[in-house]
Amino acid sequence: MAQASQATIGNSEFDRDTAVVRRAEGVYDIDLSAGWTIISAVNGGYLLAVLGRALADALPHADPFTISAHYLTASRPGPAVVRTDVVRTGRSLSTGQASLLQRDEHGQEVERIRVIASYGDLDTLPDDVRTTAKPPAIPPIEQCFGPEDGPAPVPGSSAITDRLMLKLDPSTLGWALGAPSGKGEMRAWFGLKDGRDADPLSLLLAVDALPPTAFELGISGWVPTVELTVHVRCRPAPGPLRVSVATRNLAGGFLEEDAEVWDSADRLVAQSRQLARVRLG
Amino acid sequence: MAQASQATIGNSEFDRDTAVVRRAEGVYDIDLSAGWTIISAVNGGYLLAVLGRALADALPHADPFTISAHYLTASRPGPAVVRTDVVRTGRSLSTGQASLLQRDEHGQEVERIRVIASYGDLDTLPDDVRTTAKPPAIPPIEQCFGPEDGPAPVPGSSAITDRLMLKLDPSTLGWALGAPSGKGEMRAWFGLKDGRDADPLSLLLAVDALPPTAFELGISGWVPTVELTVHVRCRPAPGPLRVSVATRNLAGGFLEEDAEVWDSADRLVAQSRQLARVRLG
Structure with missing residues (x-):
């Protein structure tokens, strides 16, 4: 049941x-x-x-x-x-x-x-899709890791982690093992732990729910958001989402984080960009 | 003189x-x-x-x-x-x-x-740079094309083109020859025609000055901006800028355009993203 x-x-x-x-x-x-x-x-x-x-x-x-x-x-x-x-x-x-x-x-x-x-x-938008973007390459959900998997690969568990189904791509988990990749990428399967499917409102949560890409750039401090813009492009299909976040430019004490959210039907349902400060610890 | x-x-x-x-x-x-x-x-x-x-x-x-x-x-x-x-x-x-x-x-x-x-x-920002992004691959300015070069490779010249130094990468000019690449990319050298160097305010102009990426996706209609966000990351050095614009997702009658602006010192000085409507002609 x-x-x-x-x-x-x-x-x-x-x-x-x-x-x-x-x-x-x-x-x-x-x-x-x-x-x-x-x-x-x-x-x-x-x-x-x-x-x-x-x-x-x-x-x-x-x-x-x-x-x-x-x-x-x-x-x-x-x-x-x-x-x-x-x-x-x-x-x-x-x-x-x-x-x-x-x-x-x-x-x-x-x-x-x-x-x-x-x-x-x-629901009134036309069906045309000419997306050139491809869904992120991310292993099956069973091969990804969340805070509940083993000896805390994701440190600092707190309230929100109890509410999210967040399974991180192991290739973006170097930071948790003391070996950040230097690539500024973070990828995960995302859902709500109580099984609620995604809708446009929960996409606003999905774009800002992964650990900071700064971790993979070797920065362990706090990364508060200055500005966050989200484009919702499509009503998501039921099932888990794939979220891919990337930082191209860490400079002058700031970085950008670009997120893409893909649904189970392989549609790019949301894109976001934020400007965040880097607070070195 | x-x-x-x-x-x-x-x-x-x-x-x-x-x-x-x-x-x-x-x-x-x-x-x-x-x-x-x-x-x-x-x-x-x-x-x-x-x-x-x-x-x-x-x-x-x-x-x-x-x-x-x-x-x-x-x-x-x-x-x-x-x-x-x-x-x-x-x-x-x-x-x-x-x-x-x-x-x-x-x-x-x-x-x-x-x-x-x-x-x-x-000017108060620290000098740290850990940018992983690379400047756009764009031919030397002498090998790029503007509205003034030959038989109108860039159609629809109008007032703004008289004020800009805009030299487009030939590999993103397929649309002007009736052969759009389908890639949704546009790259150009950018400056003000009167020789004024770039500053943070003119970067706000630079991110929205190239022909729409939609042209390279085979769309010739009007692409009005709904929302445009610009991050200015660094005061640009004197000299021409390189602007690279890309669209990953054209769907449902909307598209995003992401722009990067690089200065003559190879620094990523601005990033922008806009959501625009696609008005089919």
Whole structure:
């Protein structure tokens, strides 16, 4: 009866933890869950999914086609408010802005993240595909490794790892064995541990869920995101996703991380790029 | 005396045409030049440079580290206003938002573009470089082709081509000869025709100045930008730039364009990604 315990879209931990409650026109309350933290930080992809969900309610279109987030201050688990603003509504695309805010120890509202996004309806897009990109070369899921496999190949397990099915390609795991490849690549099978299938909102989580590519470049410090933009290109098919992340340019204390997300039907369903700071330890 | 006629940063047509006049705190006027149009559209990179210049004035930091623009409606040459908003100021980074607006035929303000950007000071960054990316393989400038070379290998010459030094790699010019490669790549040497060297603002122009990669995918229609994000990573050295643009995913009526800009010192000075619509002709 394993099937019966599977969570579905709309009825999973991810859905409960990203649920926003409309307080007034364009204003939403949420209690940020501690379940999506890594070390002490709330995962940036989880936060983006929260903002994305508020905008899906505020805008006449439901799917984020392109969403750009600038991370201002570190979010904490607990109460937060999302304030949205409809910038423009069109027939096929609408654009909105959103801010995530929390109160500091003095009760002052502090902005955590600001976002601009253009939304549409993925189901109305034509079927044409002329993608020249190929899915990432990644071994079968049984030959990949997660935090639960053996003597902690992935160190620093924390809350979020309990919620993700994350199986890393062994060829991008050199860092965990003290031998980073120097290549700046990270690849993994990705899903939600409760079995919920992927949708456009969970793709916002998928692009920022792997260990930093900086680890494979021999850097073990903290890599906070400055800006993250995600393009959702297709509604993902059921089944596990493959996520491939690459850094081409680590320089001047910053790096970019480009992610591609492929679904079980071999379609490139999302692309993202982030600019992150390198905090040497 | 050719050297004496060279324009310099701050004293060139690009500087005059992006100059914003501060009307009030955070509010800037500009007359958008018809000199940066292609067919009837004002170039998106030129518009981004205008917004970037207003934000450089409004924020305590001068250099755009990451700037994300959502293009809402088509800009026209003529008067426009830029309204900026300081989102957060920090020691090493500050974040701002800006909107470009124009009046329609009824005198109503219409928003053209909305931007969020994080600014810093490129000159304070450490010298570490661990870039794994290599400069694009592109023939010497003398072996590349621009609109002025022979029987119009680049069709549709218009105002912006008079202001750019754009020399395209012949191996990405198949489209101009009726034989697109199908590869979705475009490479060129890039500069300003008046000899002005590159700076962070002109990099915002450089990433969106080549013909669409869609041409090499066999598509000849219009490819309007929905969203464009640029990371400026380094102050460019004097001399011509090399720009390499690639599309991996054309599907569902949209495509992404990733650009890299390399300076004469072989440094990766900017990276960009845009989501554009494919309007089949």
